[in-house]
Amino acid sequence: MSNPVLVEVTRGPLTESVHRGAFAVADAKGALRLHAGDVERPIFPRSALKPVQAVPLIESGAADAFGVTDEEIALAAASHSGEPMHTARVLAWQARIGCSVADLACGPHRPVHEPTAAEMIARHERPTPLHNNCSGKHTGFMTLARHLGAPVAGYQLIDHPAQRLVEKTLKEMAGLTGELPYGVDGCTVPNFALPLEALARAMAQFADTTALTPNRRAAADRVVRAMTANPELVAGTGRACTQLMRQSGRIVVKTGAEGVYVAILPELGLGAALKIDDGASRASEAAIAGLLIALGALPDNGAAAQLARAPVPNTRGVAIGERRAVFDVFR
Amino acid sequence: MSNPVLVEVTRGPLTESVHRGAFAVADAKGALRLHAGDVERPIFPRSALKPVQAVPLIESGAADAFGVTDEEIALAAASHSGEPMHTARVLAWQARIGCSVADLACGPHRPVHEPTAAEMIARHERPTPLHNNCSGKHTGFMTLARHLGAPVAGYQLIDHPAQRLVEKTLKEMAGLTGELPYGVDGCTVPNFALPLEALARAMAQFADTTALTPNRRAAADRVVRAMTANPELVAGTGRACTQLMRQSGRIVVKTGAEGVYVAILPELGLGAALKIDDGASRASEAAIAGLLIALGALPDNGAAAQLARAPVPNTRGVAIGERRAVFDVFR
Numbered sequence: 001m002s003n004p005v006l007v008e009v010t011r012g013p014l015t016e017s018v019h020r021g022a023f024a025v026a027d028a029k030g031a032l033r034l035h036a037g038d039v040e041r042p043i044f045p046r047s048a049l050k051p052v053q054a055v056p057l058i059e060s061g062a063a064d065a066f067g068v069t070d071e072e073i074a075l076a077a078a079s080h081s082g083e084p085m086h087t088a089r090v091l092a093w094q095a096r097i098g099c100s101v102a103d104l105a106c107g108p109h110r111p112v113h114e115p116t117a118a119e120m121i122a123r124h125e126r127p128t129p130l131h132n133n134c135s136g137k138h139t140g141f142m143t144l145a146r147h148l149g150a151p152v153a154g155y156q157l158i159d160h161p162a163q164r165l166v167e168k169t170l171k172e173m174a175g176l177t178g179e180l181p182y183g184v185d186g187c188t189v190p191n192f193a194l195p196l197e198a199l200a201r202a203m204a205q206f207a208d209t210t211a212l213t214p215n216r217r218a219a220a221d222r223v224v225r226a227m228t229a230n231p232e233l234v235a236g237t238g239r240a241c242t243q244l245m246r247q248s249g250r251i252v253v254k255t256g257a258e259g260v261y262v263a264i265l266p267e268l269g270l271g272a273a274l275k276i277d278d279g280a281s282r283a284s285e286a287a288i289a290g291l292l293i294a295l296g297a298l299p300d301n302g303a304a305a306q307l308a309r310a311p312v313p314n315t316r317g318v319a320i321g322e323r324r325a326v327f328d329v330f331r
Numbered sequence: 332m333s334n335p336v337l338v339e340v341t342r343g344p345l346t347e348s349v350h351r352g353a354f355a356v357a358d359a360k361g362a363l364r365l366h367a368g369d370v371e372r373p374i375f376p377r378s379a380l381k382p383v384q385a386v387p388l389i390e391s392g393a394a395d396a397f398g399v400t401d402e403e404i405a406l407a408a409a410s411h412s413g414e415p416m417h418t419a420r421v422l423a424w425q426a427r428i429g430c431s432v433a434d435l436a437c438g439p440h441r442p443v444h445e446p447t448a449a450e451m452i453a454r455h456e457r458p459t460p461l462h463n464n465c466s467g468k469h470t471g472f473m474t475l476a477r478h479l480g481a482p483v484a485g486y487q488l489i490d491h492p493a494q495r496l497v498e499k500t501l502k503e504m505a506g507l508t509g510e511l512p513y514g515v516d517g518c519t520v521p522n523f524a525l526p527l528e529a530l531a532r533a534m535a536q537f538a539d540t541t542a543l544t545p546n547r548r549a550a551a552d553r554v555v556r557a558m559t560a561n562p563e564l565v566a567g568t569g570r571a572c573t574q575l576m577r578q579s580g581r582i583v584v585k586t587g588a589e590g591v592y593v594a595i596l597p598e599l600g601l602g603a604a605l606k607i608d609d610g611a612s613r614a615s616e617a618a619i620a621g622l623l624i625a626l627g628a629l630p631d632n633g634a635a636a637q638l639a640r641a642p643v644p645n646t647r648g649v650a651i652g653e654r655r656a657v658f659d660v661f662r
Contacts, residue, residue, distance in 0.1 A: 002333035002351070009589070009610065012514025014524055016375050017589050017610035020333070020351070044347050107646030121452045132646060183343025184651040193345055258340070258348050278609040279340065279348035315438030315463055320515040 003037035004329050006276065006290075007283040009312060011321035019283030021259065023274035023291060023330075024200035028208035030175055032197055033270060034295075036329050039200075042193035043275045044183055046256030049166075049191060050077040050137055051223050051264065052173060052202060056165035057140045058219035062147030066097055068140075073226035074233040075136030079255060081236025082111025082131040089233070090135045099142050104129035105156035106138055106187035113236050134187035136233075141189070156189045158182065163190050172216075173205045174198040186257060196273045199262060203271025206252070206264040224264055227252045240285040243303035244292065251297055253288060255281065261288035265297045282323060286310065290325025334368035335660050337607065337621075338614040340643060342652035350614030352590065354605035354622060354661075355531035359539035361506055363528055364601060365626075367660050370531075373524035374606045375514055377587030380497075380522060381408040381468055382554050382595065383504060383533060387496035388471045389550035393478030397428055399471075404557035405564040406467030410586060412567025413442025413462040420564070421466045430473050435460035436487035437469055437518035444567050465518035467564075472520070487520045489513065494521050503547075504536045505529040517588060527604045530593060534602025537583070537595040555595055558583045571616040574634035575623065582628055584619060586612065592619035596628045613654060617641065621656025 007019040022037025032039070054077040057063050063073065072093050080086035094100055108127040110117045120127065129135060141155040141162045150161045157163065167180060167190075176198055185191040194202075206224050209217040227234050231245035234254065244253040252264035259276030261284050272291060276283040289298070289307035298304040308327075311319035338350040353368025363370070385408040388394050394404065403424050411417035425431055439458040441448045451458065460466060472486040472493045481492045488494065498511060498521075507529055516522040525533075537555050540548040558565050562576035565585065575584040583595035590607030592615050603622060607614040620629070620638035629635040639658075642650035 011375055011522075013512050014373060014375070014514065016514070017608060019609050042345060044342055044345070105647075107648065109646050118452050121449050122455070124453070129646075181344050183345065183347070184645055184649070186645045186651075188645050188647055188649070191342075276609075277348060278350050278607075278611055278614070280609055280611060283609070314515055314517050314519050315440050315460075316436075316519055317438065318515070318519070320517075 006287040009323045019276050021276040024197040025272045026200040026204045028204045039197040040195045044191050044193050047079040048254050048256030048260045048262040052170050054223050055169045055219045057144050059215050062144045070226040074230035076140030078136045078234045079133040081113035083113045087130050101130045106132040158190045174202040199273035200271045203262050203264050207266045208269040247303045259284040286325045291330045294330035337618045340654045350607050352607040355528040356603045357531040357535045359535045370528040371526045375522050378410040379585050379587030379591045379593040383501050385554050386500045386550045388475050390546050393475045401557040405561035407471030409467045409565045410464040412444035414444045414447050418461050432461045437463040489521045505533040530604035531602045534593045534595050538597045538602050539600040578634045590615040617656045622661045625661035
């Protein structure tokens with residue numbers, strides 16, 4: 001059985017391309033409230049794991065011990081665009097914990113934000129690991145390592161206490177036991193695989209924290225508060241996550257590479273997770289917008305509507321087709 | 332029924348993403364020699380149509396009348412990378428027919444060749460329609476318009492004699508009758524939709540031209556000769572088409588947007604066409620390489636093998652997974 005088509009791309013009278021995928025919507029009691037496709041096969045959440053990866057930073061007491069701000073928590077859970085607003089804050093945080101860019105285990109990539117990348121090219125400046133979209137997450141791990149009295153070097157390795165805490169937290173929030181399969185993420189950190197339904201359940205724990213232990217609850221509440229208050233830091237100028245979070249002001253929307261999205265919907269008490277089979281972000285953006293509209297978490301206008309139904313322009317800027325969420329699947 | 336998985340992308344112990352698609356391999360008599368997936372549904376060949384779009388330029392006598400060189404024929408059939416070797420030749424050709432960049436109907440996009448794009452950014456130079464990967468094709472249409480005594484302005488419109496000749500040529504080579512559905516390509520020119528099996532048959536006409544009329548035969552032979560002799564002009568430095576064509580020296584490999592590839596295999600007397608359902612070029616490149624290896628058109632080493640099985644690196648350059656053609660499907 002193949003997954004259903006979640007997004008289609010038209011050109012003139014025909015559908016030119018299609019994107020299949022699966023999604024799950026769960027509540028904090030673990031009930032699957034809506035789903036389509038195979039939600040039992042393990043998938044890599046990639047950067048959609050970041051809200052979970054930020055929990056041990058707070059729950060351990062590290063954030064309080066090092067005076068980590070809500071902006072920094074948002075950056076710990078971010079796939080940032082490498083704009084000055086991101087890199088300056090990550091640098092300042094690193095200085096405060098006695099670390100530097102040289103301690104980052106992630107490699108360099110050019111800023112996701114095109115104007116920033118172009119300015120760097122014009123200045124003949126090369127990207128550093130600071131511009132890596134994960135540099136905030138890594139700085140969070142370094143902060144956690146410092147607080148645990150563990151070495152900063154090697155914080156990205158599977159046996160480092162920081163990563164052990166991430167796996168433990170993920171399993172508890174997702175309701176899983178046993179060792180999780182893992183792969184190495186683009187930023188060198190372990191990324192744990194789990195079924196979409198379990199990822200949705202983990203997100204539902206953030207949406208309704210009433211059943212969590214007091215420490216976990218405070219940590220999860222703070223992650224949601226920090227992310228919703230700082231949508232520009234969680235992604236960046238013009239990015240889908242930022243636009244969708246700003247449109248509501250009360251939800252968390254987080255992308256992951258290879259076509260993943262999660263959402264935390266506190267007012268509905270729901271968590272959502274989706275993955276496009278082929279990994280295309282143009283499709284995951286349309287699909288999460290379509291799903292959030294269908295759930296009533298976002299209105300069918302503004303950024304959500306524009307992502308759910310986007311014109312496909314030619315090089316003269318004329319719309320010659322449409323990329324659109326297949327709404328029938330999300331209802 | 333969904334199409335089979337042609338390409339899979341792994342991370343650590345799991346398959347992270349998959350790309351479904353269909354392909355057809357035909358001979359010049361029209362027999363389907365190999366296929367998988369739905370090869371009857373109309374697809375847009377996009378730039379994989381360019382070998383056909385170059386035929387009327389030669390068959391009409393326009394190329395001879397304007398002294399069009401084999402390098403220029405290759406550019407007429409190219410999705411070029413906007414490197415100086417491409418843009419300088421297109422400019423010179425335009426000057427010879429009394430046209431200029433201002434006559435190009437296509438819009439601007441930055442050069443596909445990253446170093447060229449970076450140099451332009453550093454010089455604060457904006458891309459023009461000359462850098463559009465289709466500017467050679469458009470210059471071919473302008474040459475054809477001049478020769479036919481038709482206005483150059485409007486050469487991109489469906490009723491222009493140049494586009495009527497393209498549709499007529501495509502239908503004859505693909506063995507189709509009636510009007511073909513069409514959409515507007517990224518470069519503003521009509522792109523005609525046809526089944527993958529028909530597109531493969533059209534490519535087979537290039538591979539074995541013995542049954543064509545003398546004029547059509549001379550034109551088709553010249554397109555193949557011009558493309559195989561100039562693989563750098565057909566795409567550009569480091570591009571998949573260029574690498575695969577260079578590896579053989581005797582085949583044509585041409586990509587099209589949204590996951591399309593065609594191949595012309597004169598020594599086997601075969602034409603091939605494939606489309607990835609989701610439109611991903613990372614997948615179409617792996618799939619065409621896998622198909623060409625399976626057909627024996629390319630050896631299982633060098634560029635073909637590297638495209639068919641490519642390591643997926645993290646930002647530190649360490650391979651953490653693999654993108655690979657699913658060879659079982661191609662055999």
